[in-house]
Amino acid sequence: MIGCDCEVCTSPDKKDKRLRSSIMVESAKTRLVVDTGPDFRYQMLREKIKHLDAIIFTHPHKDHLAGLDDVRAFNFLMRKPMEVYADSLTGEALRRDFYYAFTDTKYPGTPEINMNTITMEPFVVGDIPITPILVWHLKMPVLSFRFGKFTYITDANRIEDSEKEKIKGSDTIVLNALRKKKHIAHFNLEEAIVLAQELKIPTAYLTHISHQLGRHEEVEKELPDGIHLSYDGLKLSFERY
Numbered sequence: 001m002i003g004c005d006c007e008v009c010t011s012p013d014k015k016d017k018r019l020r021s022s023i024m025v026e027s028a029k030t031r032l033v034v035d036t037g038p039d040f041r042y043q044m045l046r047e048k049i050k051h052l053d054a055i056i057f058t059h060p061h062k063d064h065l066a067g068l069d070d071v072r073a074f075n076f077l078m079r080k081p082m083e084v085y086a087d088s089l090t091g092e093a094l095r096r097d098f099y100y101a102f103t104d105t106k107y108p109g110t111p112e113i114n115m116n117t118i119t120m121e122p123f124v125v126g127d128i129p130i131t132p133i134l135v136w137h138l139k140m141p142v143l144s145f146r147f148g149k150f151t152y153i154t155d156a157n158r159i160e161d162s163e164k165e166k167i168k169g170s171d172t173i174v175l176n177a178l179r180k181k182k183h184i185a186h187f188n189l190e191e192a193i194v195l196a197q198e199l200k201i202p203t204a205y206l207t208h209i210s211h212q213l214g215r216h217e218e219v220e221k222e223l224p225d226g227i228h229l230s231y232d233g234l235k236l237s238f239e240r241y
């Protein structure tokens with residue numbers, strides 16, 4: 001947090017250096033990113049990514065969209081537009097926030113984007129099958145995604161029972177937990193733990209963690225078996241089907 005001297009913000013532990021939430025999902029053939037927050041460029045540099053097939057969006061908040069302009073590097077490297085997947089609400093925000101990428105007459109170097117609209121139907125990117133799951137971020141609908149035995153949920157504070165059914169059977173879930181204190185639009189730590197246990201997912205990693213949650217090392221010790229804090233750079237493997 002800018003200007004903060006708390007124990008997390010001043011911690012020397014790398015696991016306490018939290019950039020904006022995003023994941024990369026890859027198979028042998030396909031690589032995609034879920035959300036391009038303001039840290040997208042740095043995250044791509046850090047992981048030395050030279051090839052990216054698609055970007056999938058969860059919801060239109062700026063901390064999940066703002067980095068999209070930097071797809072220009074991939075347009076240049078791969079000599080084609082970036083395939084972007086978003087629901088209509090997020091698509092509208094992208095067209096507004098990055099209006100210059102959607103005009104008929106473009107100057108050279110403008111991001112090149114090919115928009116694909118996500119409905120609630122399963123879809124496939126390259127060879128990666130994806131099931132969208134609707135969750136609620138206070139009053140905003142947000143998309144979560146299930147990739148085989150792995151489910152990624154960010155920016156949620158409520159999930160309807162019918163959508164919970166789509167998550168069940170996952171081996172691993174990544175779930176947002178902002179802090180210990182209750183929050184109006186995000187699960188807090190306790191709510192995230194209760195949900196992971198209710199869904200009987202063997203392994204859960206918490207994400208979208210604010211500095212108010214506390215230091216990684218200390219919080220990790222308090223968590224029940226099978227539940228962990230995620231951290232920047234964490235890598236997980238899962239079955240695709």
Ligand SMILES: [Zn+2]
Nearest residue numbers: 004006009211
């Ligand atoms: Zn802080």
Ligand SMILES: [Zn+2]
Nearest residue numbers: 059061137155
């Ligand atoms: Zn949000």
